[in-house]
Structure formats: structure tokens, C-alpha cells
Amino acid sequence: MTTSTPMDPAARSVRLLIVDDDPLVRAGLALMLGGADDIDIVGEGTDGTEVAELVDRLRPDVVLMDIRMPGMDGLTATESLRTRPDAPEVVVLTTFHADEQVLRAIRAGAAGFVLKDTPPAQIVDSVRRVAAGDPVLSPAVTRQLMARAAGTGPRDDRMDRADRARQRIAALAEREREVAIAVARGRSNAEIAATLYLSVATVKTQVSRILAKFGFNNRVQIALLVHDAGLLDDDGAEPAT
Numbered sequence: 001m002t003t004s005t006p007m008d009p010a011a012r013s014v015r016l017l018i019v020d021d022d023p024l025v026r027a028g029l030a031l032m033l034g035g036a037d038d039i040d041i042v043g044e045g046t047d048g049t050e051v052a053e054l055v056d057r058l059r060p061d062v063v064l065m066d067i068r069m070p071g072m073d074g075l076t077a078t079e080s081l082r083t084r085p086d087a088p089e090v091v092v093l094t095t096f097h098a099d100e101q102v103l104r105a106i107r108a109g110a111a112g113f114v115l116k117d118t119p120p121a122q123i124v125d126s127v128r129r130v131a132a133g134d135p136v137l138s139p140a141v142t143r144q145l146m147a148r149a150a151g152t153g154p155r156d157d158r159m160d161r162a163d164r165a166r167q168r169i170a171a172l173a174e175r176e177r178e179v180a181i182a183v184a185r186g187r188s189n190a191e192i193a194a195t196l197y198l199s200v201a202t203v204k205t206q207v208s209r210i211l212a213k214f215g216f217n218n219r220v221q222i223a224l225l226v227h228d229a230g231l232l233d234d235d236g237a238e239p240a241t
């Protein structure tokens with residue numbers, strides 16, 4: 001599916017909840033997203049404190065969540081929401097490309113992030129992709145965030161994190177490890193299937209197994225773990241051994 005191709009008309013519409021304290025931003029998002037035939041805006045929130053009740057009542061598939069809000073910010077709301085069973089996917093809204101707060105949101109289980117100045121068609125496509133189980137971070141942005149994660153904290157802490165990551169990766173079967181590395185390279189399920197000579201259904205199953213083994217919520221967390229383990233070089237390829 002290309003970024004300009006809508007979902008199958010026979011498929012169920014994506015139920016979307018928009019949470020932002022700025023009424024103009026909410027109106028703009030509702031206008032651009034409400035024009036898509038396959039996206040149903042089921043509600044709007046103005047603060048993180050409203051999210052739990054809105055999710056219980058409206059049952060959205062995806063929450064488009066601003067990071068900076070009074071009361072409860074989007075990060076705290078995301079962390080709380082993603083601990084719930086059958087939680088909707090969360091896409092955070094930000095004005096920064098490599099904000100430490102975005103990294104915190106992803107580690108909490110957000111499916112990715114979009115910039116507030118992202119072209120409308122890309123925001124619509126991001127919601128579709130998240131609903132379909134794919135992250136909304138490009139490989140370049142993923143590497144930028146992973147580099148930020150790798151560069152934070154004292155050196156001893158980073159080394160400990162790398163050791164823990166390698167131990168966790170060692171628990172994967174060989175095929176799961178290959179899929180995990182491909183996910184970290186930013187490849188879609190179809191691209192992974194073609195590279196590893198698997199069916200798309202098998203790739204989805206492998207990704208689900210990896211998520212379950214680590215207790216992760218999304219593919220970006222897999223990518224961060226693979227990066228922490230040192231299995232990718234700066235060009236996104238696995239280093240030679």
C-alpha cells in the first residue's frame with residue numbers, strides 16, 4: 001500500500017481519538033483526518049486526564065496525542081494507557097525531530113510520532129499505518145532517536161544497557177533474531193518477507209512472538225533493543241563478525 005492509497009473500502013474504519021489542548025490544532029487535525037473515508041474520528045480530548053475515560057467510552061483504535069498539555073501531559077497519559085489490556089495504539093504529536101520526550105513516549109509503548117507541521121496526507125497515512133500494526137517512524141528518524149538513546153547517561157550505564165540488550169537478544173531463535181534486525185532497519189513486513197524468503201503472515205507471526213517474549217508493545221521498541229545490543233552499524237547494516 002502506498003502512502004496515497006486508502007485502505008480497502010470493505011475494511012472497518014479506523015476509530016481515532018484526538019487529544020490536544022489547542023482547539024485550533026484539534027480543529028485542523030479533525031478537518032484533515034475526517035476527510036478520509038477510512039478514518040472515523042470518534043472523539044476529542046483536551047488533556048491527558050481525560051484519556052482513560054474517553055478510551056473506555058469510545059474504544060478508539062488509535063489515539064493521536066499531543067505531548068505538551070496542562071494537567072496530565074501526553075507522556076504520562078501514554079504510559080498509563082499502554083499498561084492497560086487491549087490498549088489502543090498511540091501516536092504522539094511533537095514539534096521536535098529528536099526530542100528526549102519522544103524517546104520516552106516510544107519506550108512507554110507509543111507506536112511512533114508525527115510532527116505538527118507534517119503534510120496532511122502523511123498524517124493520514126501515519127494513522128492508517130499504526131492501525132495496521134506498522135510504526136510511523138522512518139528509518140532515518142528511528143536511527144536518530146536510537147542514537148539519542150545510546151548517547152544518554154553515563155558510559156557505565158550505556159554499557160550495562162548494551163549487556164542487558166545482548167542477553168535478551170540471545171533468547172531469540174535464529175529466525176526471530178533475523179526478523180528483529182530487519183525491523184530495526186525500518187523494513188516493512190512485506191520487505192522483510194521478501195528479504196528472508198518468508199510469507200508476510202509468517203513475518204507477522206515472528207514479530208508477534210518477539211513482542212510477546214520481551215513484553216513490548218510495538219516494533220520501535222524492538223528496534224531500540226537491537227540498537228542497544230550493537231547489532232546495527234551507522235548505515236543500518238549488521239556488522240561483520
